[in-house]
Amino acid sequence: MPVLVIAEHDNQALKTATLNAVAAAAQLGGEIHVLVAGSQCATVCEQAAQVAGVARVLAVDAPHYAHALAENLAALIVKVGGPYSHIVAPATTTAKNVMPRVAALLDVAQISDIVAVQSADTFVRPIYAGNVLATVRSADAVKVVTVRTTAFAAAAPQGASAAIEALEAAAEVRGARFVSQQLTRSERPDLTSAQRVISGGRGMGSAENFALLDELADKLGAAVGASRAAVDAGFVPNDYQVGQTGKVIAPQLYIAVGISGAIQHLAGMKDSKVIVAINKDEEAPIFQVADYWIVGDLFKVLPELSGELDKLQQN
Template sequence: MAILVIAEHDNQSIKVATLNTVAAATQLGDEVHVLVAGAGCAAAAEAAAKVAGVSKVLVCDAAHYEAQTAENVAELVKGLAANYSHVLAPATPAGKNMLPRVAALLDVAQISDIVAVESADTFVRPIYAGNALATVKSADAVKVITVRTTAFDAAAAEGNSAPVEALAAGADLSVTALVDREIVKSARPELGAAKVIVSGGRGMGNGENYHSLLEPLADKLGAALGASRAAVDAGFVPNDYQVGQTGKIVAPQLYIAVGISGAIQHLAGMKDSKVIVAINKDPDAPIFQVADYGVVGDLFELVPQLTAAL
């Protein structure tokens, strides 16, 4: 049977997380369908049709999918699930909100946050804040799965021309309504998709130091800004900067950790980075156990020197 991927999109374009999820789906079979549910979402459907590995795009365009509320999308997926062996979504806030509802409606167990596919019914997922990996085998007729996007390379966004098929809209359950959405706009790359990330921790001292020291470095590198939970809890930066088990899971090409001790929950969110550079005055800081390059010293001296050298 075919595999269904639920696209994450803004009605105009496909989010990068969907490309990673498609890549995971292609390891399960050759017939990968992508569902684009939205309002005025023809452009997003066209973008999905170009993604490598996609066999068909199902587009459901109706007013009550404009906000893509979890309740309405889950009800739509419930009606489609009988045609599929697997239903996948990215392990993003949107996917984590919607897919458990699908699993409950289908009366199956969800397999969350997979990092590898061993076979059509066997998957690997992290447990204990990423300190152990569990291999899970499912006997359910439909496997409902969220995908840790950092564990799979993104499928190519161009080069394909899959057919696009229109679907009849499902019921509008009218149980929730989107009141408002505030989107943080930044000239820097999105944290979850950035190739370079500069993160600061409690060692920054305060929010003013965080911005005055790390922003020039990030600008030189074209990097996104991140933070540890301690920095967020201290009010240095908003919580959407947080990297870690309770924040964003990232795996950039380069991760620079400044004044971050390396608590387990933070390491769980960034230890898959390709190259990790740590700057900390404590030579025994746990961050050095995962760092490829470590510099022991005063960040208030080292960071300006690094920025000036770039």
């Protein structure tokens, strides 16, 4: 049976997380179809049709899919999902909102945040903040699966020429409507796809002090993240949060500044290729997972690092 992948997008471009979901779906053995639901999203459909491994794109264009409201999107997925053995989505904020509703409507158990596919009905997923890997086998007729994007290399964005099939929209669900959104605008790379990330914790002391990270991030071409403690303290917005209850990332370089290393934060970044920790507490748990570390006052270390980067760029 074919596998249905739910595309994540902003009505203009396909999100990289979809490519990771396609890569995971490819290991399930069935033909891969991608559902693109949005408003004026023809460009996204064309991009999805080019992703390596995709055989068909199901396009649903209607105004009530513009903001991926869970109520509307879940109803559509259930309507479309009948012929599919698996319904797969990346484990992003959007999918965490939509897919449990899909599983409930189908009366099946969701298989969340998988990091490996052993067979069409058996998956590996982390539990206890990633300290234990559980092997899960599902007997449900339809498997509703979310994929930890850092665990699967992204499918090639080009290489296919899938057919695009337009489908009718499901009826708009009453009782839920989009009111407004507040977006953080930045010229820096997106946190979930950046190759370099510098994150601050409660040790930054204030929102104003995050300017030190901003300066260093601009010189490194990095995204800026934060621990839950820094977000809870109001230093930065929620979408900066890295961790079990935030974003799970695996950049080439992760710099943790003033972050003690709580388990829930480590769950979101410990798969990073190189981890650098800066903390004045030499017994901070973050040092146990760091490849390189600096024990010192971050308000002295960061300006020194910034100065050294200036010297390198001048040379």
